[in-house]
Amino acid sequence: MGELVSTYGWWILGVTLLLCEALLPGVYLLFFGIGALVVGANAFFLPDLSWQSQFLGFAVVSGVATLLGHRWYGQRARLGDGAPLNERTRRLVGRTASVSEAIRNGRGRIAVDDGWWSVEGPDLPVGASVVIEGADGSVLRVRAVDDEPPQPSVKSTR
16 A cells, blocks of 8 residues: 555646646746656656655655756747847847947946946047947946957067
């Protein structure tokens, strides 16, 4: 009877986790549901598995499923539109914008689309066009449009 409960218990847990995954936001319950279903199948075909082995198997299978899922979803996110959604500053690199608050002493603000960003760069007046070259956190690094981009230095190994 105990073996029957443990087998069906794992299957019930697995199906419950998969249903919760369908109803709740996120993706992590999927991997634990897969782990529970795999352990339930092992418990069915190997009825002599101890409860310690079952819990260890659940932890290992869930961990491996989580790692594989993270790799799968991580690759799909990067294959999309370029920069990931939560890295807004990376999506702005290379774009041209106009200075909305004069850059003085290396600090100012620019308007990009429907937002304003703090910037670091050469002193420029309001209305000057700049190219976004990079970011330090939420502060963008800019240069004037007519300035030539800096060339990477090549160090000699001699």
